[in-house]
Amino acid sequence: MTLIKNRYVTTRAQVKKSKQLALCTQCGDIQYKGFWYASDSQLALMINEDKDSVSYSLCPACQMQNKGSCAGLVHVKYVPKNMLSSVLAIMQKAVEQDSLENPQHRVLEVSVANDGYTLKTTSSSMAKNIGRKILDACEMCEAKSIYRKEPESLYVTDIVFSIPGYFSQALQK
Numbered sequence: 001m002t003l004i005k006n007r008y009v010t011t012r013a014q015v016k017k018s019k020q021l022a023l024c025t026q027c028g029d030i031q032y033k034g035f036w037y038a039s040d041s042q043l044a045l046m047i048n049e050d051k052d053s054v055s056y057s058l059c060p061a062c063q064m065q066n067k068g069s070c071a072g073l074v075h076v077k078y079v080p081k082n083m084l085s086s087v088l089a090i091m092q093k094a095v096e097q098d099s100l101e102n103p104q105h106r107v108l109e110v111s112v113a114n115d116g117y118t119l120k121t122t123s124s125s126m127a128k129n130i131g132r133k134i135l136d137a138c139e140m141c142e143a144k145s146i147y148r149k150e151p152e153s154l155y156v157t158d159i160v161f162s163i164p165g166y167f168s169q170a171l172q173k
């Protein structure tokens with residue numbers, strides 16, 4: 001699977017003799033010229049460890065995961081039973097699209113409570129996107145978002161459906 005969005009970077013990488021890269025020791029994501037690429041991207045195949053300068057460290061997403069922190073929270077509450085599968089599909093699609101564009105955008109955890117779901121994400125824009133997509137697709141919900149700076153920057157969005165009582169716990173993995 002090719003996850004490289006910026007073709008220009010790919011071409012430049014092929015031409016240039018020596019690349020400066022950072023590789024995550026936990027997930028294998030690669031940072032090159034300010035962009036992140038997945039470990040199975042085309043860029044990974046073009047690393048020449050003899051020529052290129054590769055540094056090894058933990059990527060921001062893995063650091064967040066290890067610390068148990070996150071940059072975005074999405075609460076989706078009181079989803080009517082008959083809309084549950086489509087809402088979950090919207091969420092999944094939003095997550096997949098975002099991760100494809102940037103492998104550092106990840107969902108770290110999905111938890112289920114009796115009023116809904118909570119998603120922890122490594123990126124505030126990912127949380128924003130998920131909320132926006134649900135809001136655009138469903139008429140009967142409202143969103144409330146806050147951006148907190150302390151103690152760590154965190155974007156929180158609450159998507160609340162207006163018909164309570166129909167929530168189903170059935171989260172299929």
Ligand SMILES: [Zn+2]
Nearest residue numbers: 024027059062
């Ligand atoms: Zn990583």
